[in-house]
Amino acid sequence: MRAWLVVMMMALAGCGVQVTGAPCQDDLQCPSAQRCTPEGRCVAGARSGEHLEESCRTTMETLARRADQCYGGKTPESYQRLADAESVCASVVASVQAGQQAFVPERFGACVRQLRDLPCGAMTLEEFSQGNLLARCEALEPQAAEGNACGGPLDCQGGWCDTSVGCPGVCKRYVPAGSACDGSVPCQPGATCSRNVCRASANLGESCAWGVRCAPEANAACVGSVCVARKEAGACTSADECAPGQACVKLAAGANAPRECRPARGLDEACTPGALECGGLLYCEAASARCRPWRELGQTCFNPGGTDELALCLGSRCAFGPFAQLVCQQYVAPGAVCVVNGDCGPTGACRGNVCVTTWCR
Structure with a gap:
């Protein structure tokens, strides 16, 4: 008991108290010269390279x-x-x-x-x-200046890494907000290429027509071409309109059935196929009436079970296979033909209908 009182008095006096093994969520919660491990414990030794x-x-x-x-x-x-x-x-x-x-x-x-x-x-x-x-x-x-070599999206100072001719890429400038664009060069962060002009993201109450994005900090959804606050409850047309952790649930069968924001169902929770009750990267599996993860390589995708549940692919892409059936397939390799960024996987992009690597290794 006396030892514990000494520790408390030292803490109140502003002295550093080493508490190796204490629970933590980040390094700032650990004493000096300690770091927070991925397991959530403070350990001796400051974080280093x-x-x-x-x-x-x-x-x-x-x-x-x-x-x-x-x-x-x-x-x-x-x-x-x-x-x-x-x-x-x-x-x-x-x-x-x-x-x-x-x-x-x-x-x-x-x-x-x-x-x-x-x-x-x-x-x-x-x-x-x-x-x-x-x-x-x-x-x-x-650390890489304009015109210098780069290996990924985080390398360039005030610009982007163009890897269209291979790795390593070259740092280039973004298109500034208000300037002309054609989608081949990214707009500066916080702007979107809309109707051939880089337009700044919209705040609450501002127009989001023609593909303009709502500012992330606004936590808003684009509804009727206007950025509106996400809601905890009430009518909706898509999950984007609902607050975090909510799903835009269909209240009855049919394509035009009314929908409203409700708490999303999690993995393996009971659900009604076709009601769109499951949270992100999940769909309501028809056979089990449970929320299950998106589909795996070789499985049918997009609308398995014919219940209008959206089920895309994890670690692969959803594309037409034999007999015009949508199936999870390998990502398109760098240099091969593509249609959208999703064809090339998370570390690639589709530029000029060709897959390029965006994260060089």
Whole structure:
């Protein structure tokens, strides 16, 4: 008892008390000269460059958990697969080793906190699956200037990494907001190419017509060409209109049945096929009437069971196979023909109808 009182008095006096093994969510919750492990325990030894790969994995896990919170599926592991976290982190390590990117260990605790609290408006499946949200980690600093070699989206200072002719790529400028665009060169962050002009994201109450995005910080949905706040309950037409963890549920059968925001069902929870009750990366399986993960390589996709449940693919793409049936297939290889970014997988993109690698290793 006396020892515990001494520790408490030292803490109140501002003295550092080493509590190895204490639970934590990030480095900032651990005493100085300690770090928070992926298992959530403080251990001796400050974070350093030796912990880069582990740190990258932690950021991807943090993003996956946040995406799962926003979409209500209770399947953070599926989100890691969707983004191919292993390949993304291999690219980050390669870029740091090449001097195209810098890892600042002392900022890692703040990075984790920032990613843990990302606005759900930033958690579009496209942004998440392409690894772009990792750019919000302040512990990873771009080092490559315009015209220099780069290996991924995080390497360029104030620009993007053009890998259209292969790896390594070359750092180029974004198209600034208000300038002409054709979709071949990305607009600066916070802007979208709409009707051949890079247009800034819209705030609450502003127009989101013609593909303009609502600002992520607004946590809004584009409804009737206007950005409106997501709702906890009430009528809806898509899950985007509902607050984090909610699904836009059909109240009756039929394509035009009314829908309303309700808490999303999680993995293996009971559901009604066709009611669209399941959370992100899940669908209501007709045979079991349970929420199950998206489909695997070789399985039918898009609308398995004919219940109008959307079920895409994890670790693969949904495309037409034999007998014009939609089936989960391997991603298109770099250099091969593609139609959309999803054809090329999470570490690739479709540019000029050809797959290119976006995260070099």
